Amino acid sequence: MRRPLVAALTTLLLTGATAAAGTATATADTESKARARAVDYAGTVALSNCSGSLVRTANSGDDDPGLVMTNGHCLESGMPDPGTVITDQPSSRTFTLLNSGAQSAGRLTATKVAYATMTDTDVTLYELNETYAQIKQRTGISALTLSAEHPVAGSAIKVVSGYWKKIYSCNVDGFVHELHEANWVWKDSLRYTRSCNTIGGTSGSPVIDDSSGKVVAINNTGNENGEQCTMNNPCEVDENGKITVRQGINYAEETYGIPACIGTGNKIDLGQPGCTLPKPAGEGEGDNSRR
CATH class of the missing domain: 2.40.10 (Thrombin, subunit H)
Structure with a gap:
């Protein structure tokens, strides 16, 4: 992180x-x-x-x-x-x-x-x-x-850090089936091209699509030391379980699913149609624990 x-x-x-x-x-x-x-x-x-x-x-x-x-x-x-x-x-x-x-x-x-x-x-x-x-x-x-739309590979983006007052410019390099870091798993993560070399303190920065001007993701992590699936060293896991480590590459979590979970009065409503955000244990179908 x-x-x-x-x-x-x-x-x-x-x-x-x-x-x-x-x-x-x-x-x-x-x-x-x-x-x-x-x-x-x-x-x-x-x-x-x-x-x-x-x-x-x-x-x-x-x-x-x-x-x-x-x-x-x-x-x-x-x-x-x-x-x-x-x-x-x-x-x-x-x-x-x-x-x-x-x-x-x-x-x-x-x-x-x-x-x-x-x-x-x-x-x-x-x-x-x-x-x-x-x-x-x-x-x-x-x-x-x-944005309520899934980001597009190759799109020009900006990562804007209010903590460091710094803007990183790069492109969407692609998407990750699962990103594993320590005990956490994130799904369909966004991978940056190398020029978005974000550092500690940039966590939570909005990722803004250049063409639409909307927020498409939220900056959250990067592989610092080349380790596999450890803290501050996330690894990519594909649909077949293959693990890929990309030292120096950074990632964000997509936000297009959030609008479907915000209802009347700007209140979080996890029961709305189309809302896929994880729910508290005991709510909705299944449980949200790590697979």
Whole structure:
């Protein structure tokens, strides 16, 4: 997992990485589809230990409570075990909302963890104490829009880190049947081409499609040392069980399935038709534990 620990800071110093002016982020107006534009940092957030973004769906209303998206492994209570799904957990976590120039536009405050898991995907969704309209009026910032379409191989993308204030540019290299890291398994993960050499602290960064300006995935991990299926060294497992290790390659988890699980009032509704996000144990069909 891409966490901003001492190793990440050391990497940053050694590589001379600096805050970049970046060329691509996406924002979405409240009623219409997101319009592609030069990507900047507007709508991204910095957490205490990760990156994230203020997000909405095409059906979210201006008066709905806002949602902040980051990784499941960025959850303040610790990384959820395989098979664990968290919903409606009280939270007062705060986030720094960024403007286009990577400066603070204000603080956002959560009321609860609406949804979090590291099973099949790696995502946390926080519900905020303000609506999108209130946030826009106070900060001038609109939310990024989650795409409901599966990303396309070869597409140009940007990974926008609010923590490091850095934008990575690359393409979708392909998709992974299963990505295994330690005891966690993620399905249909997105693999970057090599130029998206993300580091610790970029966890939770929105992955934005250049052509649509929408969020298509959430940055979460990469193979650092060439090890096989260990912490910080995920491995790819295909449909036949063949394992492939790609040292130095980084990955994201697709987000196109999330909009189908967000219902009226921007509330997480795992029972909606078409919602395939893992459910808490005892809900829905089967269990969500790691296979």
